[in-house]
Amino acid sequence: MTFNCADSFSADYPQARAKFLEAAAAAGGVLDAVIHPLRGPGGDELATDIAWFGPHDAERVLVMLSGTHGVEGFCGSGAQVHWLRRGEVRRLPAGVAVMMLHAVNPYGFAWLRRVTEDNVDLNRNWIDFSKPVPANQAYDSLHDIFCPRDWSEETQAETEAAIQRFAAEHGVMMLQTAMSAGQYAHADGVFFGGLGPTWSRRTQTAIYQQRLAQARKVAIIDFHTGLGPWGFGEQIVVAHPDSAEFARARGWYGQAVVSPMGGTSSSADIVGDGLSATPAILPHAEVTGMALEVGTQPMTLVRNALRADAWLHAHGDPASPEAAPIKAQIRDAFYGDADDWKGMVAGQSMLVCRQAIAGLTTA
Numbered sequence: 001m002t003f004n005c006a007d008s009f010s011a012d013y014p015q016a017r018a019k020f021l022e023a024a025a026a027a028g029g030v031l032d033a034v035i036h037p038l039r040g041p042g043g044d045e046l047a048t049d050i051a052w053f054g055p056h057d058a059e060r061v062l063v064m065l066s067g068t069h070g071v072e073g074f075c076g077s078g079a080q081v082h083w084l085r086r087g088e089v090r091r092l093p094a095g096v097a098v099m100m101l102h103a104v105n106p107y108g109f110a111w112l113r114r115v116t117e118d119n120v121d122l123n124r125n126w127i128d129f130s131k132p133v134p135a136n137q138a139y140d141s142l143h144d145i146f147c148p149r150d151w152s153e154e155t156q157a158e159t160e161a162a163i164q165r166f167a168a169e170h171g172v173m174m175l176q177t178a179m180s181a182g183q184y185a186h187a188d189g190v191f192f193g194g195l196g197p198t199w200s201r202r203t204q205t206a207i208y209q210q211r212l213a214q215a216r217k218v219a220i221i222d223f224h225t226g227l228g229p230w231g232f233g234e235q236i237v238v239a240h241p242d243s244a245e246f247a248r249a250r251g252w253y254g255q256a257v258v259s260p261m262g263g264t265s266s267s268a269d270i271v272g273d274g275l276s277a278t279p280a281i282l283p284h285a286e287v288t289g290m291a292l293e294v295g296t297q298p299m300t301l302v303r304n305a306l307r308a309d310a311w312l313h314a315h316g317d318p319a320s321p322e323a324a325p326i327k328a329q330i331r332d333a334f335y336g337d338a339d340d341w342k343g344m345v346a347g348q349s350m351l352v353c354r355q356a357i358a359g360l361t362t363a
Contacts, residue, residue: 070108076223
């Protein structure tokens with residue numbers, strides 16, 4: 001039987017949601033949904049869809065997340081649908097369950113934004129807002145360069161030159177840290193962590209607390225895109241290299257597992273990510289979280305796509321003709337819409353899911 005894994009991927013959010021719900025139902029999943037208060041570009045309903053496979057009282061659960069960063073959901077949705085269509089549910093060991101959350105940030109997925117409806121990077125939002133928020137002075141000094149009020153070709157060239165000068169003086173990783181580590185002072189900026197918990201954070205927290213109350217071992221695979229070489233899935237564990245979680249992840253997935261805290265990842269060391277926050281939500285469980293970060297385009301193109309989209313929603317008109325090329329730009333920055341890329345995602349995601357399930361069954 002010939003299987004076209006590329007067909008598991010979709011052209012837009014409504015198609016992705018329809019494929020996921022169809023595949024999950026066909027695989028015997030128990031489905032539920034949390035409806036988002038806003039609508040998609042075509043008036044479509046937005047939702048974080050939940051599919052559960054296996055015993056409801058399972059103490060060992062694999063959680064697969066797509067769309068934490070909105071537009072990156074093309075990758076995670078395709079991986080989820082591919083896993084379902086390949087009949088992996090039938091391979092589940094006794095006592096192991098799988099929970100899929102499709103489109104954790106459905107607004108960003110539908111509107112081709114990496115952020116939520118309030119311009120918040122969900123993976124910078126998981127902090128304790130009752131305490132002083134983290135400072136990012138390097139970002140503060142570069143905000144007007146990252147996010148100028150004008151987006152003319154001249155301004156783009158001038159600000160990109162300023163960014164390159166900063167990189168030459170301080171190093172590329174310092175630039176990436178300044179831009180992407182997270183900031184809480186500029187609501188119209190990039191990598192904004194928010195002023196409080198977002199709808200997506202509250203929804204994900206409630207799902208975890210309700211559905212994983214019985215779990216004792218939880219593996220999480222959170223699908224992301226935008227960093228690294230085309231189609232390569234970097235396995236990122238946001239834990240210290242000396243921690244038990246990092247050692248456990250390496251035991252499951254192999255020596256390719258990296259940590260931003262150890263300087264071995266293409267990702268900057270960030271604050272407020274969901275994987276790091278999960279153990280506090282599930283104190284009764286041993287949590288092993290991993291982000292599969294799949295490369296798309298060179299960092300300069302990804303950065304410019306983020307800057308253009310931030311300008312469009314802060315100072316431009318998302319309904320104007322000028323929006324279309326910017327939306328195409330950000331879609332291309334986070335979705336490798338080509339068969340080879342989709343095949344690489346499908347193969348790598350299948351492997352890590354099998355490895356996670358095998359890890360959950362160990363003593």
